[in-house]
Amino acid sequence: MMVWDEVVGQPDAVAELSVAAEDPSAMTHAWLFTGPPGSGRSVAARAFAAALECETGTGCGTCPGCRTSMAGTHADVHVVVPEGLSISVAEMRALVQISARRPTGARWQVVIITDADRLTEGAANALLKAVEEPPERTVFLLCAPSDHPEDVPVTIRSRCRHLGLRTPSAPAIAEVLRARDGIAPEKADWAASVCGGHVGRARRLATDEAARTRRESVLRIPLSLQRMSDVFTCADDLVKSAEADASEVSGARDEAEKDALKTAMGHGGTGKGTASATRGSAAAIKELERRQKSRATRTQRDAIDLALVDLAGFYRDVLVVSSTAPAALNHPDREADARKAANTWSPESTLRRLEAVLACREALELNVKPRIAIEAMLTTLHYG
Numbered sequence: 458m459m460v461w462d463e464v465v466g467q468p469d470a471v472a473e474l475s476v477a478a479e480d481p482s483a484m485t486h487a488w489l490f491t492g493p494p495g496s497g498r499s500v501a502a503r504a505f506a507a508a509l510e511c512e513t514g515t516g517c518g519t520c521p522g523c524r525t526s527m528a529g530t531h532a533d534v535h536v537v538v539p540e541g542l543s544i545s546v547a548e549m550r551a552l553v554q555i556s557a558r559r560p561t562g563a564r565w566q567v568v569i570i571t572d573a574d575r576l577t578e579g580a581a582n583a584l585l586k587a588v589e590e591p592p593e594r595t596v597f598l599l600c601a602p603s604d605h606p607e608d609v610p611v612t613i614r615s616r617c618r619h620l621g622l623r624t625p626s627a628p629a630i631a632e633v634l635r636a637r638d639g640i641a642p643e644k645a646d647w648a649a650s651v652c653g654g655h656v657g658r659a660r661r662l663a664t665d666e667a668a669r670t671r672r673e674s675v676l677r678i679p680l681s682l683q684r685m686s687d688v689f690t691c692a693d694d695l696v697k698s699a700e701a702d703a704s705e706v707s708g709a710r711d712e713a714e715k716d717a718l719k720t721a722m723g724h725g726g727t728g729k730g731t732a733s734a735t736r737g738s739a740a741a742i743k744e745l746e747r748r749q750k751s752r753a754t755r756t757q758r759d760a761i762d763l764a765l766v767d768l769a770g771f772y773r774d775v776l777v778v779s780s781t782a783p784a785a786l787n788h789p790d791r792e793a794d795a796r797k798a799a800n801t802w803s804p805e806s807t808l809r810r811l812e813a814v815l816a817c818r819e820a821l822e823l824n825v826k827p828r829i830a831i832e833a834m835l836t837t838l839h840y841g
């Protein structure tokens with residue numbers, strides 16, 4: 458399997474990247490990968506990095522360069538995933554320093570920044586200097602959602618070669634679920650049809666019972682809002698389910714990180730200098746806890762956003778079935794519900810509901826407290 462097989466439903470991008478990887482003389486030192494959520498921006502960047510480190514330059518998928526790059530253990534491939542809501546200046550400075558080194562043995566020093574739209578101004582400035590005068594053997598791969606390209610500072614964007622990814626088709630997603638993950642054809646087709654073009658989401662829905670249950674309960678909301686008290690029950694459910702999702706993801710990792718840090722700092726020792734070491738480690742643990750909290754907030758927000766995207770998809774489906782437009786449904790498995798709603802609500806009130814969901818997403822992006830934004834949205838979803 459070539460590394461490009463990981464990049465689902467993007468034949469044009471793969472063609473461009475594989476040509477670039479095989480011809481180092483035509484290398485561009487900074488790239489910007491954009492695409493809608495789930496299109497696989499960071500997967501494409503990682504596959505490109507693997508091809509750059511590949512012993513044959515093709516992204517063969519089997520040489521040590523390819524395998525370690527894809528597994529995230531290659532010494533010259535650095536991946537930055539912002540843990541909080543943004544990438545700090547300190548993180549970026551450290552990264553720029555690493556990027557200036559010569560590659561240890563391989564062909565390139567590759568720096569992947571998975572959410573370049575979350576750079577703080579200071580971090581962007583630190584990065585800009587490196588992108589302006591890139592070290593000879595260094596390549597920067599920045600990833601950002603295509604709906605917010607303006608969140609990557611124009612000074613950086615203008616120095617990058619742009620690579621646009623698109624939403625992969627449902628058949629392409631079903632194919633990869635079957636071929637690579639060994640998922641049964643029927644389940645693969647279903648997951649691909651309801652994932653909104655998001656490969657990772659499709660995989661999770663196909664393999665994780667809890668994720669399927671959460672989706673079900675979100676999609677039950679539109680028709681279950683019968684009275685005002687339902688608004689509060691549903692708001693409660695949505696917030697709690699996002700919290701549960703977030704703690705499922707981060708709980709175990711938080712503890713493991715804390716243990717690793719305590720061990721590294723020699724916690725609980727009795728030798729000389731222990732008192733000051735303990736003071737130092739208390740500060741380090743506090744800093745770690747702060748980062749973990751910020752990460753949890755983000756995971757929780759992402760979980761709520763996922764629910765809102767599913768909801769918006771449902772209201773769009775209601776508009777689709779009440780028109781004669783031949784558009785594909787977001788949730789083909791809920792078509793009966795969408796038809797029932799279309800027979801009950803006027804198109805105008807469906808549109809108001811859809812807008813309420815989108816407004817809620819915006820409010821959350823502006824840091825409005827989740828429960829407040831969600832209750833406001835559900836009130837409109839109830840009255841229409």
Ligand SMILES: [Zn+2]
Pocket residue numbers: 510511512513514515516517518519520521522523524
């Ligand atoms: Zn290879």
